[in-house]
Amino acid sequence: MQRIPMDRTKWLTIEELAEYLKMGRTKLYRMAQEGEIPASKVGNQWRFDREEIDQWMKNQRPVSAGQRQEGVAR
Template identity: 85%
Template structure:
């Protein structure tokens, strides 16, 4: 079994370079994919990676590279 599949809040904060307080708030508000086990949050690394990809800003029509 992959021991790095589930991240703690501290591990995720280090992984994403984001503060713990912000991650707690995001988890509680359902902004970031998370599971709560007892009173502790856990984060699936694969879900976090997919979620991060979805956070990329969409290109606007006027900012496309290679088009005049």
């Protein structure tokens, strides 16, 4: 079986996501179960869309002081 490089894979396993985000699998399982991170469950396995994860990560950035003063929250 040919292994596709992770940077070309659309759907990530929990192990691949943990490596990609440098986070623990247990924490990611909990976040997926509680709907805190975009995920799909296929049977008993979680899958994560790389593009959705990238967008979710961008949305996790803290609001800057300038944005708070203007009343813009992201």
